[in-house]
Amino acid sequence: MNHKQAYRVQRIIVIVALLLILFGDTNMNGVFSFSHQPQQIWFYPQLVVALATAAGPNLLLMALGAAQLRRPALAISQLIRQILWLIGGIALFSLFFYLEDLLGQSQGLANFNLAGFFTALAQAPVGFYDILYELLGFFVTLPLLRVIAHHASITTQRYLFWAELVFIGMVPIVVFFTGLTTINIDPPLAITAGCFFALMGYWLSQADLLTRITREQLLVAWLLTVACYAVMVSVTMYQVNLEHNFDLISSQPFAQTFQAIPCLTLWVTVATWVMNRTTLKQPRRHNFVQTAYGTLLVAGLLIEPFTGINRVLTPVIGAWWAAWLWTLAVGLVSVEVVWLLRHWQWARQLLPDLFGGAELSGGLADG
Numbered sequence: 001m002n003h004k005q006a007y008r009v010q011r012i013i014v015i016v017a018l019l020l021i022l023f024g025d026t027n028m029n030g031v032f033s034f035s036h037q038p039q040q041i042w043f044y045p046q047l048v049v050a051l052a053t054a055a056g057p058n059l060l061l062m063a064l065g066a067a068q069l070r071r072p073a074l075a076i077s078q079l080i081r082q083i084l085w086l087i088g089g090i091a092l093f094s095l096f097f098y099l100e101d102l103l104g105q106s107q108g109l110a111n112f113n114l115a116g117f118f119t120a121l122a123q124a125p126v127g128f129y130d131i132l133y134e135l136l137g138f139f140v141t142l143p144l145l146r147v148i149a150h151h152a153s154i155t156t157q158r159y160l161f162w163a164e165l166v167f168i169g170m171v172p173i174v175v176f177f178t179g180l181t182t183i184n185i186d187p188p189l190a191i192t193a194g195c196f197f198a199l200m201g202y203w204l205s206q207a208d209l210l211t212r213i214t215r216e217q218l219l220v221a222w223l224l225t226v227a228c229y230a231v232m233v234s235v236t237m238y239q240v241n242l243e244h245n246f247d248l249i250s251s252q253p254f255a256q257t258f259q260a261i262p263c264l265t266l267w268v269t270v271a272t273w274v275m276n277r278t279t280l281k282q283p284r285r286h287n288f289v290q291t292a293y294g295t296l297l298v299a300g301l302l303i304e305p306f307t308g309i310n311r312v313l314t315p316v317i318g319a320w321w322a323a324w325l326w327t328l329a330v331g332l333v334s335v336e337v338v339w340l341l342r343h344w345q346w347a348r349q350l351l352p353d354l355f356g357g358a359e360l361s362g363g364l365a366d367g
Contacts, residue, residue: 004280006070006205007289008061009271010355015264015288017059021131022299022327023082024053028250029310030323035246044233045251046320053230054255058197058263060292064138065198066205067355069149079142082352086136086293089350093297100301130295138198145195149202152236157203162259165195167238169228169258173235176253197263210275211270221265228258294338294351295331302330302337 023031031053034046074082102112138145148156205211232254240248274280288295309329313322341347 005271005274006066008274008280009205009267010067012270012274013059013063013267014292014355017063018055018288018292018295018331019327020053021060021296022057022303022331023323024050024056025303026310026323026326029278029307030319030326031324032250033319035249047233047236048229050249051229051236051252051255052262054252055259055263057134058259059266060131061134061138061197062263062267063205063289063292064135064355065145065149065201066212068138068142069146069202070205073146074142076143079139083136083139085349085352086132086139089293090132090136090169092350093300097300100304124304132293135293138195141195145198149199152199157199160196160199161199164260165258167258169260172254172257173231176235176239188284196260200260200264201267204264204271215273218265218268218272221261221268223264225262228261263348288335289355291335291338291342291351291354293354294341295334297351298334298337298341299330302334306330306333 028035031050034043034050037043099112150161235254235257236249238251239253240246303326306326306329310319310322310326313325314323317325338351342351
């Protein structure tokens with residue numbers, strides 16, 4: 001896979017990931033609004049999309065792993081500086097969010113408490129800010145991931161896939177139906193926090209692997225994807241009907257189970273489609289890939305103020321579709337805000353391009 005092909009795959013995956021992440025944060029005002037509707041024909045497709053929003057962070061980490069693990073290794077000093085800037089960006093924008101939240105309360109900024117801010121910061125202050133912590137964790141473990149990615153055997157790669165499928169996919173459902181424990185179990189650290197999906201993203205970006213995949217194998221992968229979501233929907237609805245509480249859907253108790261196969265299937269499908277295209281446009285210098293990290297930071301500040309879009313459009317087109325337009329508006333405005341901010345040197349440090357860099361955004365020749 002050459003530079004332009006790799007970049008195009010990243011771009012598509014990142015856009016899908018950001019839309020799922022933002023839409024997943026609309027909660028009962030959007031993504032889960034269908035739970036108060038009758039179980040008619042559109043109920044279950046919307047439930048599938050609600051469960052699919054949990055795949056957004058996984059897809060984002062796959063794109064990041066494919067990008068960073070293909071690039072030359074950063075020196076330790078550069079890596080530490082990158083980590084510090086990431087921490088600084090998360091802390092600064094979390095402070096802005098904390099102040100925004102206080103302004104919505106009766107006593108306003110009079111409730112400001114430094115200890116409360118640090119507590120909120122440690123607990124991921126807004127719905128998808130915990131994804132930013134996963135990005136930070138990726139860079140902390142980047143040297144180790146690089147060694148695993150470049151030197152792991154095919155057997156090790158298959159082992160990691162099955163370990164993720166068993167511990168994240170099968171075990172939670174088995175223990176739920178057997179009554180041994182709740183669905184919230186602690187899986188092994190090595191296959192969580194983005195490590196698994198980052199490695200899978202890198203391995204799937206290798207051209208020799210993609211060229212060996214046949215149409216029949218891709219069809220089987222999509223059939224398995226349908227089966228995975230069928231299991232997640234069935235188990236979720238079983239729990240909802242058992243407890244007579246449709247609000248349980250909003251907790252997504254099974255949202256992370258069996259997400260590996262759908263994520264890998266989507267990646268392979270996009271990569272195969274891109275590799276089969278005869279011509280590709282040169283990558284643009286300003287796009288979702290370059291601004292993905294900054295978009296998440298800025299969107300955390302905009303998603304609540306932009307709820308007015310949802311309130312205005314919901315009586316016209318319904319909460320679910322209104323939330324998609326709300327999500328698109330937040331995403332597009334966030335991208336433009338990041339583009340403006342990156343005209344300042346300090347903002348370029350706080351809002352770095354984690355995915356591309358000059359070798360992918362500058363439009364290198366194929367090779």
